[in-house]
Amino acid sequence: NAGVTQTPKFQVLKTGQSMTLQCAQDMNHEYMSWYRQDPGMGLRLIHYSVGAGITDQGEVPNGYNVSRSTTEDFPLRLLSAAPSQTSVYFCASRTRLSGNTIYFGEGSWLTVV
Amino acid sequence: SQKIEQNSEALNIQEGKTATLTCNYTNYSPAYLQWYRQDPGRGPVFLLLIRENEKEKRKERLKVTFDTTLKQSLFHITASQPADSATYLCALDPRGNSNSGYALNFGKGTSLLVTP
Numbered sequence: 001n002a003g004v005t006q007t008p009k010f011q012v013l014k015t016g017q018s019m020t021l022q023c024a025q026d027m028n029h030e031y032m033s034w035y036r037q038d039p040g041m042g043l044r045l046i047h048y049s050v051g052a053g054i055t056d057q058g059e060v061p062n063g064y065n066v067s068r069s070t071t072e073d074f075p076l077r078l079l080s081a082a083p084s085q086t087s088v089y090f091c092a093s094r095t096r097l098s099g100n101t102i103y104f105g106e107g108s109w110l111t112v113v
Numbered sequence: 114s115q116k117i118e119q120n121s122e123a124l125n126i127q128e129g130k131t132a133t134l135t136c137n138y139t140n141y142s143p144a145y146l147q148w149y150r151q152d153p154g155r156g157p158v159f160l161l162l163i164r165e166n167e168k169e170k171r172k173e174r175l176k177v178t179f180d181t182t183l184k185q186s187l188f189h190i191t192a193s194q195p196a197d198s199a200t201y202l203c204a205l206d207p208r209g210n211s212n213s214g215y216a217l218n219f220g221k222g223t224s225l226l227v228t229p
Contacts, residue, residue, distance in 0.1 A: 104156030
């Protein structure tokens with residue numbers, strides 16, 4: 001199993017550009033989520049999904065869209081990138097069968113200039 | 114509002130000593146609490162989960178305590194090694210439900226440095 005795979009690892013965007021961070025998991029987990037991590041702020045939840053076709057907002061959803069067309073994939077879209085979205089993004093998944101443990105991807109470093 | 118507080122200052126200890134990290138929370142009624150380890154440039158990795166009806170949990174050199182009256186968890190690493198140097202995160206389910214399933218709230222983490 002590859003676990004949770006995120007791409008790209010690093011990305012530089014210009015203000016106003018759009019892009020999609022990809023996330024895939026091969027563990028058949030029903031729950032997936034996106035966090036961002038900023039210095040001094042810790043991990044903050046952006047969006048989450050409890051199953052294919054179902055998504056909801058977390059703590060800091062503005063400027064981001066998500067969709068969950070399959071169990072495996074949970075892409076995060078930045079609609080019009082802003083410097084405030086410069087951050088490290090982590091995708092995560094979990095299943096009730098794993099005892100509430102969250103499995104994280106390796107992160108995507110995004111810089112908006 | 115719900116808050117999770119961890120020591121913001123880095124903890125520096127000598128190899129072989131016991132490291133103790135603290136997690137305090139307010140406005141939560143957690144069914145369980147989790148600890149994660151994060152190395153620089155990597156995603157967090159799960160270490161231990163302790164449930165509200167458990168006072169203590171151990172895994173090899175790791176020990177976690179959970180006091181729901183004090184609203185506090187302590188995370189201990191005994192016989193610490195330089196390889197234990199990392200940031201340690203405490204996490205709680207904001208809904209206080211073991212089956213809410215969607216995500217956890219994380220503390221900001223405490224950086225641990227173990228020197229030889």
